Amino acid sequence: MTEPIRRPKRKNPVLRTRQPVLPPWPRSRVALGLTAVAADGRFALQVCTDCRAVQYPPREACHNCLSSSLAWRDQSGDGELISQTLLQHSHDLFFRERLPWRLGMVVLDCGPTVVVHLHGDVPPPPARVRVGARLDKAGMAVLVGFPEKDVANMADDKQLREMTCDPKFRKVLVTDGKSPVGQALVRGLAAAGADLIWVGYSEPWKRTAGFDELKSLPQVTLLPLDITDGRAVKELAGEIGGKVDILINNVELHRTSGIASRYGTDVARAEMETNYLGLLRLAQEFGPVMRARGADGQSSAVAWVNLLSIFALSNFPAHGTFSASKAAAYSLAQCLRAEMRPAGVRVINVFPGPIDDEWNQLLPPPKLAPAALANAVLAALRDGVEDIYPGDVAQEWIARFRENHKVLERELAVG
Amino acid sequence: MIADTRATYDGVAVAVPVTVPYVRYSIRSAHWFIARALAGLLAESGLAKQDVDGVCVSGFLLFPDTAVGLMQHLGLSPRWLDHIPMGGACGIVALRRAARAVQSGDASIVACLAGDTNHVDSFRQTIASFSQFARDAVYPYGSGGPNASFAFLTDYHMRTRGTRREDFGKLCVAQRANALKYPHALFRKPLSLEEYLAARPIAEPLRLFDCVMPCAGAEGFLVMSAERARRMGVNYVRILGTIERHNAYPDDPIQIRGGWALDRDALYGQAGVGPRDVNVVEVYDDYPVIVAMQLEDLGFCAAGDIGSFIRSRSFTVDGTFPLNTSGGQLSVGQAGAAGGYLGLVECLRQLTGVAADRQVPDATVGLVSGFGMINYDRGLCSGAAVLRRADS
Numbered sequence: 001m002t003e004p005i006r007r008p009k010r011k012n013p014v015l016r017t018r019q020p021v022l023p024p025w026p027r028s029r030v031a032l033g034l035t036a037v038a039a040d041g042r043f044a045l046q047v048c049t050d051c052r053a054v055q056y057p058p059r060e061a062c063h064n065c066l067s068s069s070l071a072w073r074d075q076s077g078d079g080e081l082i083s084q085t086l087l088q089h090s091h092d093l094f095f096r097e098r099l100p101w102r103l104g105m106v107v108l109d110c111g112p113t114v115v116v117h118l119h120g121d122v123p124p125p126p127a128r129v130r131v132g133a134r135l136d137k138a139g140m141a142v143l144v145g146f147p148e149k150d151v152a153n154m155a156d157d158k159q160l161r162e163m164t165c166d167p168k169f170r171k172v173l174v175t176d177g178k179s180p181v182g183q184a185l186v187r188g189l190a191a192a193g194a195d196l197i198w199v200g201y202s203e204p205w206k207r208t209a210g211f212d213e214l215k216s217l218p219q220v221t222l223l224p225l226d227i228t229d230g231r232a233v234k235e236l237a238g239e240i241g242g243k244v245d246i247l248i249n250n251v252e253l254h255r256t257s258g259i260a261s262r263y264g265t266d267v268a269r270a271e272m273e274t275n276y277l278g279l280l281r282l283a284q285e286f287g288p289v290m291r292a293r294g295a296d297g298q299s300s301a302v303a304w305v306n307l308l309s310i311f312a313l314s315n316f317p318a319h320g321t322f323s324a325s326k327a328a329a330y331s332l333a334q335c336l337r338a339e340m341r342p343a344g345v346r347v348i349n350v351f352p353g354p355i356d357d358e359w360n361q362l363l364p365p366p367k368l369a370p371a372a373l374a375n376a377v378l379a380a381l382r383d384g385v386e387d388i389y390p391g392d393v394a395q396e397w398i399a400r401f402r403e404n405h406k407v408l409e410r411e412l413a414v415g
Numbered sequence: 416m417i418a419d420t421r422a423t424y425d426g427v428a429v430a431v432p433v434t435v436p437y438v439r440y441s442i443r444s445a446h447w448f449i450a451r452a453l454a455g456l457l458a459e460s461g462l463a464k465q466d467v468d469g470v471c472v473s474g475f476l477l478f479p480d481t482a483v484g485l486m487q488h489l490g491l492s493p494r495w496l497d498h499i500p501m502g503g504a505c506g507i508v509a510l511r512r513a514a515r516a517v518q519s520g521d522a523s524i525v526a527c528l529a530g531d532t533n534h535v536d537s538f539r540q541t542i543a544s545f546s547q548f549a550r551d552a553v554y555p556y557g558s559g560g561p562n563a564s565f566a567f568l569t570d571y572h573m574r575t576r577g578t579r580r581e582d583f584g585k586l587c588v589a590q591r592a593n594a595l596k597y598p599h600a601l602f603r604k605p606l607s608l609e610e611y612l613a614a615r616p617i618a619e620p621l622r623l624f625d626c627v628m629p630c631a632g633a634e635g636f637l638v639m640s641a642e643r644a645r646r647m648g649v650n651y652v653r654i655l656g657t658i659e660r661h662n663a664y665p666d667d668p669i670q671i672r673g674g675w676a677l678d679r680d681a682l683y684g685q686a687g688v689g690p691r692d693v694n695v696v697e698v699y700d701d702y703p704v705i706v707a708m709q710l711e712d713l714g715f716c717a718a719g720d721i722g723s724f725i726r727s728r729s730f731t732v733d734g735t736f737p738l739n740t741s742g743g744q745l746s747v748g749q750a751g752a753a754g755g756y757l758g759l760v761e762c763l764r765q766l767t768g769v770a771a772d773r774q775v776p777d778a779t780v781g782l783v784s785g786f787g788m789i790n791y792d793r794g795l796c797s798g799a800a801v802l803r804r805a806d807s
Contacts, residue, residue, distance in 0.1 A: 023555055023558075024543060024550075024554050024555045024558060025555075026543075026544070026550055027550065027551050028547050028550065028551050031551035031552070056552070057547075057548040057551050057552035057791055058551060058552075063665070082571060082668060082669055083567040083568070083570045083571040083574075083669060084567075084570055085559070085563055085566035085567055085570060085618045085619055085620070085621075086616070086618070086619040087557045087559045087562075087563060087566075087618050088615070088616045088617055088618065088619065089559065089562065089617045089618065090557055090558045090559055091538070091539040091542060091543070091558045091559070091560050092539075092543075092554075092557075092558030094558075095557050095558050095559075101557045103556055103557050103559070103563060103567075105567045105571075105669060105792065107668040107669075113668050113669060113792055114552070115552060115553055115556050115567075115792065116556070117556060117557075125570070125571075125574065126574075136555065138555075140555065142555055142556065
C-alpha cells in the first residue's frame with residue numbers, strides 16, 4: 001500500500017535548489033501520436049484498419065499485413081503483468097536522481113507486450129493490471145501499469161507523482177477569486193489538500209457574492225491583483241512568485257459582441273488587455289521563477305493552468321472579439337508550454353464551453369456549472385492531462401473541430 | 416536430425432584468431448581498434464594488405480562511417496565488402512557471408528573484423544538512440560539500457576522455468592575461473608558464488624556480476640580456401656554447419672527462446688554432428704539468462720531442464736562441459752560489436768590448439784552461438800556455427 005505523502009518541511013534556505021532535469025524526450029514522429037492522445041487523458045494504440053491487428057511500439061506499417069492504414073484507437077489497457085524489475089542504476093540523470101524505479105512488462109489483452117512504469121501497489125507477477133498513458137515530466141506520453149482496482153493513496157505513489165500535478169500539499173495561485181469559477185476552484189483546491197492558496201482579486205470596491213466567505217478557509221490568503229497592471233503583477237511575483245507550485249490564471253474579460261454589433265475597438269482592446277496581455281504579463285513575471293523551481297523537492301513548481309475557451313479554436317461570431325482574444329491567448333499558451341517544458345512545468349489549457357454566468361445569459365443550455373469546471377481542472381491536475389474540454393458543448397465542438405474544422409467554421413457562420 | 420539440402424562449407428578455412436587487447440575506456444575511436452585488428456591479422460598471417468580482397472566489418476561506433484568509409488581510412492581496395500550491424504550475432508553472420516564469398520570466388524581472402532571503442536559517455540549515447548523502438552518505448556522507462564531488458568527476461572525465466580540465482584551464479588563463477596587463464600580478460604580477480612549473490616543490485620533480480628561491462632577492443636579472423644590456408648601453412652578450422660534467424664517467434668509475449676530453437680535441427684543436420692559430439696561451447700553471454708536460453712535452444716538439455724543441467728555440470732575449461740573458455744564477455748568485457756566475435760575467436764584458438772593453459776583437451780568440435788540487438792523487448796538476431804579442427 002502506498003504511504004500517504006506528508007506535508008513537506010519548510011525549505012532550508014541555505015540549500016541549493018536543484019536544477020530541473022527531464023526524462024528522455026526524443027521520439028519518432030509516429031510515436032508522438034501516443035502523446036497526442038495522452039494529452040487528452042486517453043490511452044490509445046494504433047490499430048490496423050485492414051486486419052485489426054493492434055500495434056506497439058508505434059509503427060509506420062502493420063506488423064501483420066503491412067497495411068499503412070493505422071489509426072489511433074482507444075484501448076482498455078487491461079492486461080497481465082508477466083515480468084518486473086526494480087532499477088537501481090540508470091544511465092539518465094532524471095531517473096538517477098529518483099532511484100529505485102519500478103518497471104514492468106505487460107501483455108495487453110488486446111495483443112502487444114508493453115514496457116511500463118509500474119505503480120507500487122501492483123502485486124508481483126503474475127498479476128492483472130490496467131495500463132494507462134500519462135505525460136511524463138518531459139511532456140511525452142509514457143505507459144503506466146496501475147493496480148487492477150483503485151487503492152488508497154494511489155496518487156501519492158512516488159513515481160506517479162512525477163507525472164501528475166496533484167494539488168495535495170502544493171501552493172497555488174488562483175488569479176481571480178471573485179468569479180464563480182474562481183470561487184469553485186479555490187474551494188476545490190482546499191478540499192484537494194492544497195497547502196496554501198493565494199487568491200487574487202481586482203476592483204475591490206465591487207462586492208461579489210461568496211467572495212468574502214473564502215477568507216474563512218484556513219489555506220486562503222486574498223491578494224489584490226489586476227493583471228492589466230504590469231507593475232502590480234511584478235510586485236506580486238516578487239512577493240510570492242518563488243513559492244507558487246501551481247498557477248491558475250482564470251481572469252477573463254468577456255463581452256458579447258462581434259464586429260458590426262459594437263463600433264470601435266475599446267471593448268476589444270479591453271478583452272485583449274486582460275485575456276491576452278494579462279497572460280503575457282503573468283508569464284513574464286511568474287514564468288522564470290517557476291521554471292527555476294521545477295525540481296524543488298516534493299512540492300516543486302508543476303503546473304500552469306490557463307482558462308481559455310472552446311471559442312479559441314474556432315470563432316463564435318456572436319462573441320467574436322472575445323473569441324479572438326481567447327485565440328490569441330491560446331497561441332501564447334502554446335508558446336508558454338514550449339518555454340516551461342525544459343523545467344518540467346506542465347501548461348494545462350482549459351477549453352470550456354459556455355459557462356453558466358452573466359455573460360452567457362443569452363446562450364441556450366447546456367451551460368457549464370462553475371463547480372463542474374473546477375472539478376475538471378482538478379482532475380486534469382491529478383491525471384497529468386494537458387488539454388481539457390469540459391462540458392457537453394465543448395465536447396461536441398472539439399469532436400466537430402477534429403472531424404473537420406472547416407465544416408465547423410461554416411456551421412458557426414450560419415448560426 | 417532432418418536432412419539439410421543447403422550447400423556445405425567444404426573447402427573453406429577459418430584461421431588466424433586475433434584479439435586487440437581490451438581496455439575499459441579509450442580515447443581512440445572504433446576505427447583505431449579495427450585498424451589494429453587488421454594489422455594483427457596481417458602480422459600473424461604474413462599476408463600483405465593487398466592480399467586481402469574481401470572485408471567484413473562490424474562496429475557500433477564507426478558512425479558516421481560504415482565499412483565503406485573505413486576502406487578509405489585504411490587504404491584498402493577490396494572487391495567484396497560487407498557491413499554487419501547485428502551486434503552479438505555479427506561474428507556468426509560474418510562467418511557465413513565470408514565463407515560463401517570465398518566458395519563462390521567473389522573473394523579469396525576475407526578479413527572479418529569487429530571492434531569498438533568505449534568513451535566515458537559513449538555507452539549511454541549508444542543505448543539512448545539504439546533503435547526507433549528503444550527510443551520510443553524503452554529508454555524513456557528508467558533508461559536502464561540492456562540491464563533492464565535482461566532483468567525482465569531473467570525475472571520471467573526464474574518464475575516460469577524455476578531457475579535460481581545460484582544457477583546463474585554458477586555459470587558466472589565458472590566463466591571467471593576461465594578468465595583467469597585468459598590474458599586479455601579485464602576481470603582479473605577470482606569470483607565466489609557468495610560474492611556473486613551479495614553483489615550490489617543493478618536491475619533486480621540482476622546484480623553486478625550478471626551484467627556485462629562495456630569496454631573497448633577488437634577481434635578478427637580470416638576466411639579463405641582450405642587450399643590457400645595449407646599453402647600458407649596456417650592452422651585452420653572447418654565449418655560444419657551454420658544458422659541465422661532474425662525476429663524468431665514474434666508471437667511469444669516475452670522472450671523465453673530464440674531462433675536457435677527454430678533452426679537447431681537445420682544446424683546439426685548440416686553439420687552431421689549433434690550436441691553430444693561437441694567438446695567446447697562458446698555461447699553469447701552478455702547476461703547469464705541468455706546463456707541458459709542458448710543451452711536449452713541448442714539442444715544441450717531439454718526445454719525447462721536448464722536448472723538441473725547447470726547443477727549437474729561443471730563449466731570450467733577442465734570441467735565436464737567446457738563453456739565460454741576465455742571467460743566470455745561477462746569476465747573479459749564487452750567491446751561493442753567485438754562481443755559478437757569473442758566466442759568465435761576463442762573457439763578458433765581452442766580448435767587450433769593455441770589456447771595455452773586454458774586449452775580444452777582433445778577439442779575437436781566446437782559450437783559457437785551469437786545473439787544480438789535488443790531492438791525493443793527482446794534480442795532479434797540469433798546465429799550459431801559448428802566448427803571442426805582441420806586435422807581431425
